[in-house]
Amino acid sequence: MFASQYKRALVTALVASAVSFSQLVNAAQPVTVEPVSQGQLTSQLAVNGTLHGKRDMIITAGVSGRLHYVAEPGLEVAQGDVLVRMDTLPLELEKARQLEMLKRARVNLRFQKQELARLTELAKTSSAAASQVDKVQNAHDLVLSDIALAQVELRVIEDQLNRATVTAPFSGIISKRYHRAGRDVSRADELLNLVDIHQLEARLYVPVKYLSYVRTGQSLPVSAGNLDAPQTTTAQVSAVIPATDPRSQTFEVRAMLDQPGESENQQHWAVGQLVDVSVPLAASNRALLVNRDALILRKQGIHVVKIDASNTATQIPVTVGQGQGQRVAITPKPSHQLIAGDRVAVRGAERLTDGQEVEVQN
Known part of the structure; x- marks a missing residue:
């Protein structure tokens, strides 16, 4: 009797457990x-770049001669400021000589005109030979040519006088001076290095396999300095040059740094500074x-x-x-x-x- 009750209780418990397990399995x-x-x-390709002035240029002597003034390195100049001034005394003397030559030619022209007019009248009455008229006519024309040549030479001297004073084509700073005042130089000699510190351009080299990812107008994050206080800005890609260097298999990208605001330090970045540039690589599909x-x-x-x-x-x-x-x-x-x-x-x-x-x- 007791065994029978025990078996029924055990069966009931097993059935309840199975039902509970089934409900647990089927529950949401x-x-x-x-x-x-x-x-x-998109991913980021980290490359190194170098900052350059957009309009950096080397100033050469305008004319051959002696240097009278050359700007000092480190001098910040505005557009139109004098950078180089040459000794213009030889040019001024040459200009004075040409003016006298022109004056002489004009005096000679006046005489030749008078002589040509007199012989022309005499030739009408057969009082002067035609060969004499032709000779004076030739001399008259040569004087006109001499006057024209003298005027051209004066224009050349005026151009040289203008070139004797070299002014800054843009605002920037003198980074290097190659010759001091008092030295004789030729027209092609390099005198100064003028750096554009207001329009900075990052130049970086990217592996050629990423050529399709970089496009003009793309924004690139730029950073420099230590990790605790990094300098950050953005640059807009201004040029993509699809010419690959055979050794490094890279192509050049140029990006203009954003112009700093009035409240920002204009000297926050330096020409020649190494910067870290992140190039975004977006999948095409x-x-x-x-x-x-x-x-x-x-x-x-x-x-x-x-x-x-x-x-x-x-x-x-x-x-x-x-x-x-x-x-x-x-x-x-x-x-x-x-x-x-x-x-x-x-x-x-x-x-x-x-x-x-x-x-x-x-």
């Missing part, structure tokens, strides 16, 4: 979901992107769990591509569909099976 599992997005993955936490790794492969409108789970096998931060690109395997906007589980999906109901908690 709580999950956290995020939508699938579509976009381009748009891909499906999911949170890395949505990936379920198994021996048979990788899948994500799609949660449909009725909160039912479906396993979608995927191929994983490149990633950036918490986002990763995926491609559904053939015969499986996943589009942008679909929900995938990012929490609580490890034990979900196809067709299982879930409870979305977000």
Whole structure:
């Protein structure tokens, strides 16, 4: 009797346990979901660049002669300020000589005109030979040519006098002086290095395999200095030069630094300074992107769990591509569909099976 009651109680407990287990298995599992997005993955290529003045130039002597004044290195100049002044005394003397030559030619011209007019009248009455008229006419024309040549020579001297004073073509600073005042130089000799400190340009060299990622007008982050207090700004790509260096297999990119505001220090950056430049590399194709936490790794492969409108789970096998931060690109395997906007589980999906109901908690 006692044994029979014990068996009935044991059977009842086993049945209750089975029912409870079945209810537990079939209960909706709580999950956290995020939508699938579509976009381009971007990464950053860190390269080094060097700052240059946009209009940096070497000032040469305007004319041959002796230097009378040469600006000092470190002098900040404005556009139009005098940088070089040559000794103009030899040119002024040459100008005076040409003026006298022109004066003499004009006096001679006046005489030749009178002589030509007199002989022309005499030739009408056969009182003067035609050869005499031709001779005076020739002398008259030569004097006119001498006057024209003297006028051209005066223009040349005026141009040399203007070139004897070299002014700054733009505002900047003198970084180097090659010759001091008192030295005789020729016209092609280098005298000063004028640096543009107001329009700085970063020049960097990027591996040629990234040529398709860089375009004119692109914004590049620029930084320099120590890690505790870095100097940062942005630069706009002004030129992409698709000429590859055979050794380094790189091409040159030039980017103009943003102009500092009135409250910023104009000397924050220096010409010749090394800077760190981040070149954004955006993938050309748009891909499906999911949170890395949505990936379920198994021996048979990788899948994500799609949660449909009725909160039912479906396993979608995927191929994983490149990633950036918490986002990763995926491609559904053939015969499986996943589009942008679909929900995938990012929490609580490890034990979900196809067709299982879930409870979305977000």
